Amino acid sequence: MGSRVTIRDVAAVAEVSPATVSRVLNADERVAPELRERVLAAVERLGYRPNSQARSLRTQATRVIGLIISDIQNPFFTSLVRGVEDAAQASGYSVVLANSDEDLGKEQQYLRVAAAEQMAGVILSPASSSRTRIGELVHEEIPVVTIDRRIAADVDSVAVDNVAGARQAVEHLLQTGARRVGVIAGPEDVSTAADRLEGYRAALRAAGLAVDPELIVRGDFRIDGGHRAAARLLDRPDRPDALFAANNLMLIGTLDAMAERGLTAPADLLLAGFDEMSWAGFAPPLTLVEQPTYEIGRLATQMLLRRIAGGTAAAEHVVLEATLKVRASSDLVRRAV
Amino acid sequence: MGSRVTIRDVAAVAEVSPATVSRVLNADERVAPELRERVLAAVERLGYRPNSQARSLRTQATRVIGLIISDIQNPFFTSLVRGVEDAAQASGYSVVLANSDEDLGKEQQYLRVAAAEQMAGVILSPASSSRTRIGELVHEEIPVVTIDRRIAADVDSVAVDNVAGARQAVEHLLQTGARRVGVIAGPEDVSTAADRLEGYRAALRAAGLAVDPELIVRGDFRIDGGHRAAARLLDRPDRPDALFAANNLMLIGTLDAMAERGLTAPADLLLAGFDEMSWAGFAPPLTLVEQPTYEIGRLATQMLLRRIAGGTAAAEHVVLEATLKVRASSDLVRRAV
DNA sequence: CTGAAAGCGCTAACAT
DNA sequence: ATGTTAGCGCTTTCAG
Numbered sequence: 001m002g003s004r005v006t007i008r009d010v011a012a013v014a015e016v017s018p019a020t021v022s023r024v025l026n027a028d029e030r031v032a033p034e035l036r037e038r039v040l041a042a043v044e045r046l047g048y049r050p051n052s053q054a055r056s057l058r059t060q061a062t063r064v065i066g067l068i069i070s071d072i073q074n075p076f077f078t079s080l081v082r083g084v085e086d087a088a089q090a091s092g093y094s095v096v097l098a099n100s101d102e103d104l105g106k107e108q109q110y111l112r113v114a115a116a117e118q119m120a121g122v123i124l125s126p127a128s129s130s131r132t133r134i135g136e137l138v139h140e141e142i143p144v145v146t147i148d149r150r151i152a153a154d155v156d157s158v159a160v161d162n163v164a165g166a167r168q169a170v171e172h173l174l175q176t177g178a179r180r181v182g183v184i185a186g187p188e189d190v191s192t193a194a195d196r197l198e199g200y201r202a203a204l205r206a207a208g209l210a211v212d213p214e215l216i217v218r219g220d221f222r223i224d225g226g227h228r229a230a231a232r233l234l235d236r237p238d239r240p241d242a243l244f245a246a247n248n249l250m251l252i253g254t255l256d257a258m259a260e261r262g263l264t265a266p267a268d269l270l271l272a273g274f275d276e277m278s279w280a281g282f283a284p285p286l287t288l289v290e291q292p293t294y295e296i297g298r299l300a301t302q303m304l305l306r307r308i309a310g311g312t313a314a315a316e317h318v319v320l321e322a323t324l325k326v327r328a329s330s331d332l333v334r335r336a337v
Numbered sequence: 338m339g340s341r342v343t344i345r346d347v348a349a350v351a352e353v354s355p356a357t358v359s360r361v362l363n364a365d366e367r368v369a370p371e372l373r374e375r376v377l378a379a380v381e382r383l384g385y386r387p388n389s390q391a392r393s394l395r396t397q398a399t400r401v402i403g404l405i406i407s408d409i410q411n412p413f414f415t416s417l418v419r420g421v422e423d424a425a426q427a428s429g430y431s432v433v434l435a436n437s438d439e440d441l442g443k444e445q446q447y448l449r450v451a452a453a454e455q456m457a458g459v460i461l462s463p464a465s466s467s468r469t470r471i472g473e474l475v476h477e478e479i480p481v482v483t484i485d486r487r488i489a490a491d492v493d494s495v496a497v498d499n500v501a502g503a504r505q506a507v508e509h510l511l512q513t514g515a516r517r518v519g520v521i522a523g524p525e526d527v528s529t530a531a532d533r534l535e536g537y538r539a540a541l542r543a544a545g546l547a548v549d550p551e552l553i554v555r556g557d558f559r560i561d562g563g564h565r566a567a568a569r570l571l572d573r574p575d576r577p578d579a580l581f582a583a584n585n586l587m588l589i590g591t592l593d594a595m596a597e598r599g600l601t602a603p604a605d606l607l608l609a610g611f612d613e614m615s616w617a618g619f620a621p622p623l624t625l626v627e628q629p630t631y632e633i634g635r636l637a638t639q640m641l642l643r644r645i646a647g648g649t650a651a652a653e654h655v656v657l658e659a660t661l662k663v664r665a666s667s668d669l670v671r672r673a674v
Numbered sequence: 675c676t677g678a679a680a681g682c683g684c685t686a687a688c689a690t
Numbered sequence: 691a692t693g694t695t696a697g698c699g700c701t702t703t704c705a706g
Contacts, residue, residue: 006698006699006700007699007700007701008699008700016676016677017676017677017678018677018678018699018700018701019676019677019678019679019701019702020675020676020677022700022701022702023675023676023701026701030675030676031675031676032675032676035675035676047476049452049453049473050453050699050700051394051453051455051698051699051700052453052454052455053390053393053394053399053454053455053698053699053700054394054682054698054699054700054701055699055700055701056390056682056700057388057390057391057394057681057682057683057684057698057699057700058681058682058699058700058701058702059682059700059701059702060682062390064454072409072415072418072434073412073415075410078409078410078436081409081436082438085436094450095435096433096434096435097409097433097434097435097436098432098433098434099415099418099422099434101419113431115386116386116387116388116389117389117390117401118388118389118390139384140386223615278560343682343683343684344683344684344685345683345684353692353693354692354693354694355683355684355685355693355694356685356686356692356693356694356695357691357692357693359684359685359686360685360691360692363685367691367692368691368692369691369692372691372692387683387684388682388683388684390682390683390684391682391683391684391685391698392683392684392685393684393698394682394683394684394697394698394699394700395683395684395685395686395697395698396684396685396686396698397698675706676705676706677704677705677706678703678704678705678706679702679703679704679705680701680702680703680704681697681700681701681702681703682699682700682701683698684697684698685696685697685698686695686696686697687694687695687696688693688694688695688696689692689693689694689695690691690692690693690694
């Protein structure tokens with residue numbers, strides 16, 4: 001098993017030394033055009049493919065970056081993946097993907113794999129802001145960039161302004177007439193969840209409204225959790241007149257819970273969510289805080305590549321803008337038309 | 338950058354030879370308990386981690402399997418991933434995931450990466466049954482198992498009986514009273530698409546009905562394509578009284594197109610699809626042909642591991658059962674309740 | 675500009 | 691049972 005034809009075989013056929021073959025393959029300028037020709041021809045003829053293990057062993061550097069995302073089932077992340085892949089590929093890196101499934105144990109295991117495989121760098125959407133451990137990578141001096149979420153450690157990050165995004169959404173609900181806005185918040189130890197909840201609170205405060213803890217219910221950023229959380233809010237005697245779901249999957253769960261109860265937006269209550277959801281096109285047009293997912297992936301990759309290249313500046317935190325897109329689910333006027 | 342502490346360092350601290358350290362690490366029995374202790378202690382103390390590149394280079398074998406799926410955005414595949422990961426992990430292999438996005442070029446590139454990285458094996462959901470090329474892997478003697486779809490080449494595969502599944506669904510629609518069943522079929526060069534279309538035809542024939550080519554429209558297994566295809570069928574003067582969507586995402590597109598036209602199932606037409614869709618819970622309960630996705634992944638991995646271990650029997654084709662789950666979208670009786 | 679030689683970290687013959 | 695040695699395939703000094 002394995003790459004039977006080696007650099008020596010190529011060298012033999014081209015009648016040069018292995019060193020020369022290596023130089024040609026690595027775009028080393030100082031090699032006579034004629035030899036280069038011969039080498040290239042031999043490579044072609046033999047179907048030679050460099051053995052990346054050997055190369056990595058020798059150069060002490062792989063050209064693989066690990067991308068560990070917290071929920072592969074969430075389209076938000078899958079869109080991000082493309083940004084990462086494109087940017088990585090443009091620089092000759094390949095990407096390996098892993099799914100931690102919001103599970104700290106799995107996450108730990110993949111981080112260990114990344115360390116063992118000596119990956120060039122890791123882009124991570126951490127399962128927990130306080131309990132994710134990147135010690136193994138730090139130990140191996142493998143740079144890390146977190147995306148979407150931040151962690152306590154001192155590493156680069158790329159994310160949107162979740163506080164502002166959520167605040168915009170809730171302010172919009174209030175302006176449209178809502179008085180009692182319920183929020184389906186995310187897990188306590190995920191930074192985006194905390195930030196979006198903070199934005200919710202800020203909007204209420206700015207409007208001079210009290211924050212009613214009864215209207216804050218936590219989900220798990222998944223459909224089921226969103227469903228349960230929404231159900232609790234919807235079954236209250238004093239039902240909220242608007243709901244803000246802190247991510248896309250929980251918004252699905254919310255729609256689900258509403259459907260069960262024969263409720264629709266905006267007729268029965270106003271509805272807003274976070275993250276793009278074009279894949280649920282058959283749902284009512286939804287008011288959403290949208291993120292530049294592709295861009296997040298692209299930027300994170302560029303930052304990572306800079307670190308890999310040796311950048312040693314202090315940790316950088318890129319914050320992009322999230323934009324509110326008002327649609328029918330929260331728009332009484334548009335609905336009236 | 339890199340694992341600074343090597344097997345030599347451990348050997349030095351434990352006062353043994355590198356070979357002994359290697360033996361301990363590889364669970365070689367014949368090493369004195371006392372030395373084993375010393376080695377383990379040294380490993381612990383130094384925080385030693387084996388360099389997998391060096392090991393692979395030496396043993397000419399990696400413990401990584403590549404999983405190339407054709408659409409990471411499709412939950413059908415993401416569920417499969419777990420089956421693969423669990424089975425692989427149980428045997429000490431790690432999985433790297435890649436998304437070909439139904440794009441032959443990307444697929445080719447990932448197959449090349451798998452070959453270059455000397456992966457132990459590859460599980461592939463091919464983008465095309467006729468144009469996917471696994472030559473590079475064959476050349477490196479890297480075993481391949483296809484999942485969900487088959488290819489022309491002589492390789493192991495795991496899939497469900499798509500013909501029977503589709504046939505069941507369409508027969509059910511006919512039994513429920515449909516006379517004109519439209520089908521949103523998949524891409525021409527994907528085996529599942531061909532099989533499901535074949536099942537559709539078989540059901541019509543069995544019922545003594547003619548196959549009307551006007552009622553067969555091809556999509557691309559994606560939401561948009563399903564939407565367009567469904568729109569064409571729905572806008573016909575003689576609108577079908579039932580629709581069968583050949584996969585989950587196209588069923589979403591179909592629901593979307595129906596919603597635009599104010600149509601609902603089963604009131605305006607009967608509806609059935611393929612693949613699980615619990616993530617779209619807020620949609621009407623959908624009649625679906627469901628697949629044992631986790632099991633597909635698990636079995637494919639076991640077959641692959643057997644090949645990796647040196648199995649050289651003829652290509653094996655495992656066919657699992659797909660089961661029809663009748664729900665409200667096609668059930669006039671249940672709806673009447 | 676090219677080649678010879680050393681060595682990345684590990685394991686597997688081969689010796690002892 | 692343990693150590694010595696060679697070498698996986700590649701790149702990179704160092705000579706020439």
